[in-house]
Amino acid sequence: MTTAQTLLEAKELSKTFTTPEGKPFTVLDGINLKLREGEIVALLGRSGSGKSTLLRCLSGLIRPSAGEVRYRGQEVPGPMPGMAMVFQSFALFPWLSVQQNVELGLEAMGIPAPERRQRALEALELIGLDGFEKAFPKELSGGMRQRVGFARALVTRPEVLFMDEPFSALDVLTAETLREELLEIWHAQRMPLKAILLVTHNIEEAVLLAHRILVLSSNPGRIRAEVPVPLDHPRDREDPAFQGLVEQVYRILTAKPALEPPQEPIGIGYRLPKAPIEGLVSLLERVAEGPDFGREDLPRLAEEMRLEVDDLFPLLDAAELLGLAVLQEGDIRLSAEGLRFIQANPEGRRQILAERLLLHVPLLAHIHRVLHTRPSGQAPEERFLRELEDYMSAEDAEGVLAIATDWGRYAGLFEYDYNRGVLMREPVPG
Known part of the structure; x- marks a missing residue:
């Protein structure tokens, strides 16, 4: 001592x-x-x-x-x-x-x-x-x-x-x-x-x-x-x-020790990790391409992708949230859904991610439902920001909605008009 x-x-x-x-x-x-x-x-x-x-x-x-x-x-x-x-x-x-x-x-x-x-x-x-x-x-x-x-x-x-x-x-x-x-x-x-x-x-x-x-x-x-x-x-x-x-x-x-306080329940007001979709896809692709296909050591992954804690862990949290990967003992392992995502073509990836988002992210399921029940198929982002502000600050609400919008657009759940601040359901092909 x-x-x-x-x-x-x-x-x-x-x-x-x-x-x-x-x-x-x-x-x-x-x-x-x-x-x-x-x-x-x-x-x-x-x-x-x-x-x-x-x-x-x-x-x-x-x-x-x-x-x-x-x-x-x-x-x-x-x-x-x-x-x-x-x-x-x-x-x-x-x-x-x-x-x-x-x-x-x-x-x-x-x-x-x-x-x-x-x-x-x-x-x-x-x-x-x-x-x-x-x-x-x-x-x-x-x-x-x-x-x-x-x-x-x-x-x-x-x-x-x-x-x-x-x-x-x-x-x-x-x-x-x-x-x-x-x-x-x-x-x-x-x-x-x-x-x-x-x-x-x-x-x-x-x-x-x-x-x-x-x-x-x-x-x-x-x-x-x-x-x-x-x-x-x-x-x-x-x-x-x-x-x-x-x-x-x-x-x-x-690690997720038993003595940690209970995790925040997943609901509309859940604070989504700040994980841009391009970064998440790049991380999953890198794990799949590694020497141990579908599994990677986090220190090596962080070094090769030049990611530090504040950049790496939001991506890892997003991968876990969506059921695409599992973290264990300092490693990341792609789940069966994660492997299916990586092996799919671009359209297949969009469909898989859309399924994952609607299943695991209540905010995106809520946005999707609102857009599909409105005759116009549109809703101002301000409507969803007000709902999020029941759970968090206005600044945090903007950050969470920005991530949700990034994920939702990639998955083809909706479109976004930046100039008008409006979310719109994607038109049905044909």
Whole structure:
């Protein structure tokens, strides 16, 4: 058992938002975690698990609805000295130079100008941006802008560094370079940095960087599992121990333990996974083409299709929802219907998907029924949006109807006039 000092602790942390329609929506529920000196911890989970919300609660950017967060034993009422954040979107002020962007946090802390300048230059040198002090963000590449984000966080000399998907907006090579440089800074101990809490949707990234991985469940977010990563840095992706940990995380994310809360019942208001039909078809085709026909290892599938958690799992959920595939122990296996779908010609695929949608997606069955009982064969999308808003926010309703429309059009259940916002049953051939 570790004896390292606890820097940050959350106890029974929950966060509930109110939708614009006035309905409560719980994002996080009963989170307990500790961040100790000398460790990098990764937060990993599917879309909707509340990873970024949890990071913002822990860093003091937003207040939890219940529970508490303490940094070195003190309650966290808001952003505090000793903690800093690196954002996914860089969040730089375009009208300020690189040096001015880095100095902002120090200015807010009341640091005198000469010291601000000296510390900013030191941070820029540490992060590899010396010589770019006078440049403006528009002159920099995405990787260089994220370096400015790192420098702006590190210049405050934090003990705890929060990172919200800091590499996800970068190309693969740039992201890999910045990960390596982050680890160099961590191991060189040139800063007072004592712990890092990283949100990511990249499983390999979590295993590359973290000493522990916390896997969150979704809707609401709860800590589902903790995965220790007992590997020394630098880590080799080809190491069987590394690959075994990646497999373990995939198994956790695809498992359906009995202790999980009951799944949301399938009804008109069911939140369909954000799975574009083209992506779903491509995934099924790739599984069918693999060396083990009709079955595939998820880590290999994700790597070959360049899909991360937030892209891959909605496709997997859709395949399961429609009865086209089964997830088990970190693998995906096509069902008999899935194999029939893949082997069919384009028209056959449309017919099979139409059958699956009407059988397994009540919203699409409802739309289909409405269109076929109206003499005009038409209905405004606003009618279905209003019905969905009985179950979810207006924004979520638009997203769910967009996915349903995408699936329904591919299957030939109806047509859609974008300019008028009208759904129409397809004309009978002949």
